[in-house]
Amino acid sequence: MNATLKQITPSAVCLAATTLILAEGSTSTLIVQQSLRNRGYRANQAEVSKWLGVVALAEGWAINDDGLFRVYNFPTLGAISQ
Secondary structure (H helix, E strand, O other): OOOOOEEOOHHHHHHHHHHHHHHHOOEEHHHHHHHHHHOOEEOOHHHHHHHHHHHHHHHOOEEEEOOOOEEEEOOOHHHOOO
């Protein structure tokens, strides 16, 4: 059986990341990649990282880069400017 994998899109990355942040409080590129693969997408690290960065910036998510991993989460209320 030769299953065709779906191509990832920014909206697919956004949906996966949002779902994971709501469920876990934060997410990473690796976790989003695994989630997309589980949903039938062809997801490689570089492409997921690129789209997750674009989505995070557009949505105003907090990004914590510890030098090894980038962790994405929603901003706290104190971090949102009035």
